[in-house]
Amino acid sequence: MNALNLNDINYIRELVRRHTAIVLEPDKAYLIETRLTPLAQQTGFASLQELIAALRRNAGHDLLTRVLEAITTHETSFFRDIHPFETLKTQVLPDLMARRQPGQTLTVWCAACSSGQEPFSVAMLLHEHFPTLVRGRLRVIATDLSSTILARAREGLYSQIEINRGLPAALLTKYFDKQGLRWQLKPDIRRMVEFQQGNLAEPWPLLPPMDIVFMRNVLIYFGLETKKSILSKVRGILKPDGYLFLGTSETTLNLDAAFEPISMGKTLCYRLRSVR
Ligand SMILES: C[S@@+](CC[C@H](N)C(=O)[O-])C[C@H]1O[C@@H](n2cnc3c(N)ncnc32)[C@H](O)[C@@H]1O
Structure with missing residues (x-):
């Protein structure tokens, strides 16, 4: 050719x-x-x-x-880069639960969720360690540009290779059913995640105020002005004491001064400078 x-x-x-x-x-x-x-x-x-x-x-x-x-690159895995999930479990969720009134909804957004491993990792973590939240008012919203990848995500059906990438054996046994050569997440966990199509670079659909935003490994593909505009929209949607997680090679530095990088455990989180 x-x-x-x-x-x-x-x-x-x-x-x-x-x-x-x-x-x-x-x-x-x-x-x-x-x-x-x-x-x-x-x-x-x-x-x-x-x-x-x-x-x-x-x-x-x-x-x-x-x-x-x-x-488009759809590369993803369960509990990718592990440290953000550790920090979510040991620091971020306990902090937010202490700040919120009982009955207040806690909302997590996985932007650019690809085939679902990221929001489902969050959902399994919540199910394992924060059962009162799961029984109460909680929303996990996951969006991506690609309708095809979202259709895959909604099925929650993964190959053995995808399972081998980051999913602890104990969670496989507890939360997945064997379907032929593949593994499917149990409906309880699948139902925890609301998938929606959305282009981060275009006007966003109506989204609720967010406690936690995972926007990992997607800004890296955009130009400077697009990154700035997306971060300013995140700023508008993140609650004043909320947390933003980016990918390990991404940052808000030189893009949006309103965000402050904070070292938490073995990861960086981004928080709004003003309040708290
Ligand atoms: C490399 S994956 C990252 C998946 C996951 N966040 C992670 O870190 O494992 C990037 C995802 O961004 C999505 N994406 C690319 N451009 C986008 C856009 N303009 N709006 C929303 N999603 C986009 C792709 O469809 C792809 O699923």
């Missing part, structure tokens, strides 16, 4: 940026070939160039969606 010309590369970069806000830097242009070539084969195009020509002709929303899905 011939290599893509610069024109096609830039066309795809712009298409991806427009629909997802994801910036494919020139050094990541190889992703276009490695991720779209299999899609061109699956969808019956003779070459990647033909697929791109069809996109340019506006050959249908389905093709565009599949291209965006193929380009």
